[in-house]
Amino acid sequence: MRDHEKPEIRKLPLFRDMQTENFERLMQAAYAQAFPAQLDLIHQGEPADFLHIVMEGAVELYAKWRSNETTMAVVRPVSTFILAACIKDAPYLMSARTVEKSRIIMIPAEDLRATFRIDPDFAVSTISELASCYRSVVRHAKELKLRNSRERVAAYIQRQSRRAGDAASFILPAEKKLLASYLGMTPENFSRAVKSLQPFGVVMDGPRIIITDRGALDQVAGTNPLIDGPDPSAESPRLETDGPSNIPGHLKVI
Amino acid sequence: MRDHEKPEIRKLPLFRDMQTENFERLMQAAYAQAFPAQLDLIHQGEPADFLHIVMEGAVELYAKWRSNETTMAVVRPVSTFILAACIKDAPYLMSARTVEKSRIIMIPAEDLRATFRIDPDFAVSTISELASCYRSVVRHAKELKLRNSRERVAAYIQRQSRRAGDAASFILPAEKKLLASYLGMTPENFSRAVKSLQPFGVVMDGPRIIITDRGALDQVAGTNPLIDGPDPSAESPRLETDGPSNIPGHLKVI
């Protein structure tokens, strides 16, 4: 593990409050490794042996069934993933592959479980992290069930713009087919959905999205904190609330 | 609270391992109340004040957006619900209403949070409970994204049969329109989906489902523990694994 990485991990909400001694022990048991793009890290169904942390790059969490495959999330630095499987000592429900060249740290699940049993502060942090993950997936499921594909795309654009500080223009953070899969539609339909938002103030120029009429977009997107997550401008220094959804160590939004 | 209820709550995985003193204190702060059918208990967006426990009856967790409404889960005795919102001290992401006449116990969220900070065993139980909830929603999202409506219905029938001890026949545990909403389709389509399974060994007679050809049904359903949950026949006395999905205190499957 590189020198600068340990303090970065220590800053994550999950590890921030634990005892230094326990943190150091966890880190000693950890492995760090670099992977090229498009490499499979985890297969769904395998036993969960390691908690993973993305230090650089990006990792896609996806699921397969028969011949279908769908993206469940994309994890960016610095964040953990597949925490729940490690805790339950159960098979991974999702597979993971690198989207780009990535640097990953792996902490043995066994050590993790041992640590939250002896370190109450770490246990509390784990509770908080899991509750956030849970709420994140609930939002994802709500979005899938309540919005149609055009509304999902509109809301997604809305969220990204908001994350960029209410920017009128931003670059899509991943390949469009990946976004399409995350949003539960085909690449073709993603393309069409964006195009159909043109009368509502959305223009796409290659990887760039330009919002020309936010009011009209709002109208279609119907953004709602109970689906799209809390407003990142609403500062929430308290641990008890959902953190902003793209801060290091927080949620797995593309 | 009735005399027999406290020991029942104590048996839940969430409360089983905590210190007696802390359990007693939590119970003292709790309210018990009976509600008629179809009564709203919780509205999404409200601050999470109480952890709820269903002692009798059944509670539907649902979500609304614009004019759409969808069932996210049905909780049956004895189980907790909306744990994550309580932990994060954040707004409920889902609403809740009674399906039938129900008896509910409510534990102030504040006391809950205070308790897992001072009782390490309770913290560990909370971690385990949350991880289970998380995995449950991930499965739900996977099912929605990977299976079409007929496959979802087939898999649902498969799960219910398995839960009834691989029974060839069972009674649907809720109104069909509720099941349809949970499975992400309209009541009309649920009806048609079941009918379309007739050539694959499924007959519906009112509220009763009869499986005449399990092999054919398996073929359509493609049941998979990574979507449908672990096999309840696989006994898992260890706390670390996902428990059977309909045992008291465990997951929110209809």
Next chain:
DNA sequence: CGAACCCTTGACAGAAATCAACTAAGGTGG
């Protein structure tokens, strides 16, 4: 008994997936 309500069925409309064709961009190997 009437009034809801649930469920089913049919007809239709709309949404989304699939298939096919084409462009553009990026990478590879000569």
Next chain:
DNA sequence: CCACCTTAGTTGATTTCTGTCAAGGGTTCG
């Protein structure tokens, strides 16, 4: 450096799936 190949993305045509609307049978409950 260029020809070639692969891949992402877009668009159109078509099929399939799903939702909507409407009607009717059956049941429950006041």
